[in-house]
Amino acid sequence: MGNFLQQLINGVTLGSIYGLIAIGYTMVFGIIGMVNFAHGDVFMLSAFIALIFYLALTQMFGVLSLPLAFILVLLGAMVFTGLWNWAIERVAYRPLRGSFRLAPLISAIGMSIFLSNFVQVVQGPRNKPTPPLFTDLIKVEVGGYDVTLSYKQIMIVSVTALLLAGFWFLVQKTSLGRAQRACEQDRKMAALLGVDVNRTISMTFVIGAMLAAVAGTLYMVYYGVVNFADGAAPGLKAFTAAVFGGIGSLQGAVIGGLIIGLVEVFFSAYFSSDYKDVAPYAILIVTLIFMPSGLLGRPEVEKV
Amino acid sequence: MTRWLSEPLLAVDHLSMRFGGLVAVDDFSFVAGRGDITALIGPNGAGKTTVFNCITGFYKPTIGRIALARSGKIEATGVEALTRSGRRSAVSQTCDLYLLERMPGHEIARSARVGRTFQNIRLFQGMTVLENLIVAQHNELMRASLMTVGGLIGLPSYSQAEKLALDKAANWLERIGLLDRADDAAGALPYGDQRRLEIARAMCADPVLLCLDEPAAGLNPRESGELNDLLLSIRDKDRVSILLIEHDMSVVMKISDHVVVLDYGRRIADGAPVQVREDPAVIAAYLGVADAGETKASVGGGQ
Amino acid sequence: MDLRQETGGGLWEALRDAGAAALVTAGLSFPILALRTVENLDNKLELEQRWPLMFGAAMLVFFGRLAARVPGAGVAARWIVFVCAAFAAIYLVIDAWGMDADFPAPELVALAVALAAMVGLWLTAPFAATSALARKQQGARAFLGARSRHMEFAGVFALFAFPLLALWLLGPQGSLKWINNYGVQILIYVMLGWGLNIVVGLAGLLDLGYVAFYAVGAYTYALLSTVFGLSFWICLPLAGLFAAFWGVLLGIPVLRLRGDYLAIVTLGFGEIIRVVLINWTDLTNGYAGISSIPRITFFGIPFIDDDETGFAARFGLEFSPIHRTIFLFYLILCLALLTNAATLRLRRLPIGRAWEALREDEIACRSLGVDTVSTKLTAFALGAMFAGFAGAFFAVRQNFVSPESFTFGESATILAIVVLGGMGSQLGVAAAAVALIGGMEILRELDILKQVFGESFDPAQYRMLVFGLAMVVMMIWKPRGVVSSRAPSIYLRSRAAISGEHVGEGRG
Ligand SMILES: Nc1ncnc2c1ncn2[C@@H]1O[C@H](COP(=O)(O)OP(=O)(O)O)[C@@H](O)[C@H]1O
Numbered sequence A: 001m002g003n004f005l006q007q008l009i010n011g012v013t014l015g016s017i018y019g020l021i022a023i024g025y026t027m028v029f030g031i032i033g034m035v036n037f038a039h040g041d042v043f044m045l046s047a048f049i050a051l052i053f054y055l056a057l058t059q060m061f062g063v064l065s066l067p068l069a070f071i072l073v074l075l076g077a078m079v080f081t082g083l084w085n086w087a088i089e090r091v092a093y094r095p096l097r098g099s100f101r102l103a104p105l106i107s108a109i110g111m112s113i114f115l116s117n118f119v120q121v122v123q124g125p126r127n128k129p130t131p132p133l134f135t136d137l138i139k140v141e142v143g144g145y146d147v148t149l150s151y152k153q154i155m156i157v158s159v160t161a162l163l164l165a166g167f168w169f170l171v172q173k174t175s176l177g178r179a180q181r182a183c184e185q186d187r188k189m190a191a192l193l194g195v196d197v198n199r200t201i202s203m204t205f206v207i208g209a210m211l212a213a214v215a216g217t218l219y220m221v222y223y224g225v226v227n228f229a230d231g232a233a234p235g236l237k238a239f240t241a242a243v244f245g246g247i248g249s250l251q252g253a254v255i256g257g258l259i260i261g262l263v264e265v266f267f268s269a270y271f272s273s274d275y276k277d278v279a280p281y282a283i284l285i286v287t288l289i290f291m292p293s294g295l296l297g298r299p300e301v302e303k304v
Numbered sequence B: 001m002t003r004w005l006s007e008p009l010l011a012v013d014h015l016s017m018r019f020g021g022l023v024a025v026d027d028f029s030f031v032a033g034r035g036d037i038t039a040l041i042g043p044n045g046a047g048k049t050t051v052f053n054c055i056t057g058f059y060k061p062t063i064g065r066i067a068l069a070r071s072g073k074i075e076a077t078g079v080e081a082l083t084r085s086g087r088r089s090a091v092s093q094t095c096d097l098y099l100l101e102r103m104p105g106h107e108i109a110r111s112a113r114v115g116r117t118f119q120n121i122r123l124f125q126g127m128t129v130l131e132n133l134i135v136a137q138h139n140e141l142m143r144a145s146l147m148t149v150g151g152l153i154g155l156p157s158y159s160q161a162e163k164l165a166l167d168k169a170a171n172w173l174e175r176i177g178l179l180d181r182a183d184d185a186a187g188a189l190p191y192g193d194q195r196r197l198e199i200a201r202a203m204c205a206d207p208v209l210l211c212l213d214e215p216a217a218g219l220n221p222r223e224s225g226e227l228n229d230l231l232l233s234i235r236d237k238d239r240v241s242i243l244l245i246e247h248d249m250s251v252v253m254k255i256s257d258h259v260v261v262l263d264y265g266r267r268i269a270d271g272a273p274v275q276v277r278e279d280p281a282v283i284a285a286y287l288g289v290a291d292a293g294e295t296k297a298s299v300g301g302g303q
Numbered sequence C: 001m002d003l004r005q006e007t008g009g010g011l012w013e014a015l016r017d018a019g020a021a022a023l024v025t026a027g028l029s030f031p032i033l034a035l036r037t038v039e040n041l042d043n044k045l046e047l048e049q050r051w052p053l054m055f056g057a058a059m060l061v062f063f064g065r066l067a068a069r070v071p072g073a074g075v076a077a078r079w080i081v082f083v084c085a086a087f088a089a090i091y092l093v094i095d096a097w098g099m100d101a102d103f104p105a106p107e108l109v110a111l112a113v114a115l116a117a118m119v120g121l122w123l124t125a126p127f128a129a130t131s132a133l134a135r136k137q138q139g140a141r142a143f144l145g146a147r148s149r150h151m152e153f154a155g156v157f158a159l160f161a162f163p164l165l166a167l168w169l170l171g172p173q174g175s176l177k178w179i180n181n182y183g184v185q186i187l188i189y190v191m192l193g194w195g196l197n198i199v200v201g202l203a204g205l206l207d208l209g210y211v212a213f214y215a216v217g218a219y220t221y222a223l224l225s226t227v228f229g230l231s232f233w234i235c236l237p238l239a240g241l242f243a244a245f246w247g248v249l250l251g252i253p254v255l256r257l258r259g260d261y262l263a264i265v266t267l268g269f270g271e272i273i274r275v276v277l278i279n280w281t282d283l284t285n286g287y288a289g290i291s292s293i294p295r296i297t298f299f300g301i302p303f304i305d306d307d308e309t310g311f312a313a314r315f316g317l318e319f320s321p322i323h324r325t326i327f328l329f330y331l332i333l334c335l336a337l338l339t340n341a342a343t344l345r346l347r348r349l350p351i352g353r354a355w356e357a358l359r360e361d362e363i364a365c366r367s368l369g370v371d372t373v374s375t376k377l378t379a380f381a382l383g384a385m386f387a388g389f390a391g392a393f394f395a396v397r398q399n400f401v402s403p404e405s406f407t408f409g410e411s412a413t414i415l416a417i418v419v420l421g422g423m424g425s426q427l428g429v430a431a432a433a434v435a436l437i438g439g440m441e442i443l444r445e446l447d448i449l450k451q452v453f454g455e456s457f458d459p460a461q462y463r464m465l466v467f468g469l470a471m472v473v474m475m476i477w478k479p480r481g482v483v484s485s486r487a488p489s490i491y492l493r494s495r496a497a498i499s500g501e502h503v504g505e506g507r508g
């Protein structure tokens, strides 16, 4: 029981991070029908940006208050990661819009290779150990088992929840959200009705990157180490989560992220940690065979 | 002349198709006669294309039975027996019977021999006109190539079969007047030619029933006239029965032997063209509540 | 505000726009380029400041953009302005900071150039399209599209002559690298590209886990030869069959998925195979991989330095390891030509036409009685089989396999070869494999750059960086690949290629 609770906590924490990344995949897919393979590396880049901001604030500007530093780091990472993704869309994807379906996919794969190697070259290939943050723990004994809940975890889940709420407001209640939904339905029609399609797509990339930056910052805090190669695995799993939840569906991405996180954690706790990376894919494959559009995706009916 | 009753080849029984809450086809029954051009008409959204999709296996009907006799004629007892047996098809001396709602789409085309065209043209755009017609003969050629193995080692019997397929394709190209464009991309043809090519492609698969979804849509009067001649020659020369969705009443009246009218998924009239034209329910369905005199003229237009 | 369309405008606009681009570049560089995280002696991270890099990058982009946008200049003039400005910017920055200072380190300058080149290439693409360069490209396309017997003959002859020519020109030592790294390796990728081309290019099914079948092939040979001592000649067909078997096994449940769902499931499958290879240590030896895989023999005669049994001794030659490599080269060349012939033939058989028809319109296929599931399965299985062959060659070339060689990146590279080559074109795919894999190899050894940037410059580090950029640039330059047109499989009168604009891309 205690162990179960512990794993639940760990799974939700990991799932929050996956969910935040998955939203970026699902939004971009929803609006331009493209799998943005570079998104995992954007996430990794954001973790580096967060690390640099943290070091700059504490070492160069002497910010001592941890919460203040954290908020500034979060903001900085969001802004600059957003800028990066904006530029990436402009340079690598926009010229290919409306072109051959696989062209943007290959371009994104190229971007992904570029980004991870860029970070490797400019920041070095070694693991970057980050200073321990939010180290306090809460210990509760449940059924003879010490369940630890770290401040980190509380912070990760609450920051995720808070930002998701804000994000929800953004896409449901603002004109940007409306424009996004209009573009998802029919880009040409939206353009005719006066929606600035280019701007809407750019903003989609920026928002997706900002959420990835939140995930990146939390990831850095949680694991205490970042590396240029860290984009690939979480990126793939978040993409899996997006598909699992039904690609194009925002709720689906969050739910999918949580489920993939939980599956991974429980699988490694109860079965085998060696094969933990197999579990999300296996579950995804089985799910898709029985629900070909994921949990919440719109069924793809082809009108004949 | 009610051939559809005396010699039916297709019998649709109590067909219903629901999409969530929407009932697109509602307890719809009709028969089509062998050697007839049967027109299925009705206002936009009446469910005509959905009926086609059920017949050709793209949708699985919510309820209903669709029986087709590849040869011979449909008899109630035979259909009942087959339905109860739980099998898809029954071959007897009098009739090759298929229950289409039990078969996947490609089987319907391959075994039951129902061919079709689509409301939005679906050609293999990046392949040549000729290739489109060769792909239509896929199953035959596949057999001739001994499931590829024979073709790979260059069996002469395969070259023979390919030559025959080529002749058949060329013959059809001549009939639709596209022989000169045989080696052009299908996607590069003008719209009217694409429509005709799609019909020829369906014919190359040797159907017994050809389902055409609005073949005259978007054609100019001259092309429309040519299409009529083509359909009549398919009926008379190739002896293929045709099920036709058509909006242009002049075409319907001129070439069809039997008209079935669908409105909101239900059958509202069924009979010979002249009868249907006079039917007040049809007139009302076509123009809503409208002035009867005008309606009559417009429904019967072209006659 | 798409600048590629607004290349008119006045000087003032050009300046303003270049300024904006420079600002964006500065913003991008600010955290990640200008501040480097380094570990100090206590193993703690500190920041190293490298502001000149940021300014350098921004200046480069500024001049690059200006060169591209300045009104009324010819293409050559723009390039000259760009290159001069770029170098001026670099040296300006270096000089301002003092060359003897620790930074900017030369490699970082190179990086800035790469960054700027990215933007520069993007900007100049529209000009290139209308220039003499474009005419040359058209020529190249016509060349690649041409299928005259003479060309084919000459090409095959050149391939057969290649190792002997290399040997003659460079001697046994010098030519090893060329025959092995360029020759054999590229041919392995050509095989992989051709295999995936059947799946993606012809049948239009997006497979992102293709590397799994490559791995199956490689491990099949590795295990069968080390555990059971089976020879390469028995293992090669087995590797292909095994991979095909796995292709069918995976294909049966997933091929009814459409589009991107199929893509992710194949990707997941690739990852699963890799994780299994890593963790099933009893069978695969995990990360450590399987080593001392038997090397290729000349139909049973080993290539060893032995007076009695060795290949060299038997044929009265002086022993040299190059013999083995040359033999391997010819072997894979023959197999590649064979698979190519088979594929070209299949394209003209009903199954091949059904693949392409499936890519064009699956629904129309069904309406014509084509069994789409089995058609997809054959494509999948055949593609997998080619990968299995390639895997066996990979294992025998390296005489070592480990899971590291079968990552998603590898699948992505093979897919890039197919897309860059032009989906469905055998010749295009081969050309893309040569360009991409050969290009990567060349990047490994650009020692000339050392003379420019100093001895501490390690070009290998930038290999993947440039590779990634090249993928982006190539896609923007030619979204449909080098050979975008399609050759008809059968014709009545004239065999004209079909323009790429009509050719479908598949949705599966
Ligand atoms: N795949 C589908 N999913 C949901 N609704 C559908 C689908 N196919 C058809 N419909 C609906 O069924 C009704 C009948 O459509 P259709 O058969 O295309 O009409 P018609 O061909 O007579 O114009 C329409 O309201 C249409 O929106």
Ligand SMILES: [Mg+2]
Residues within 6 Å of the ligand: B048, B049, B050, B119
């Ligand atoms: Mg319709």
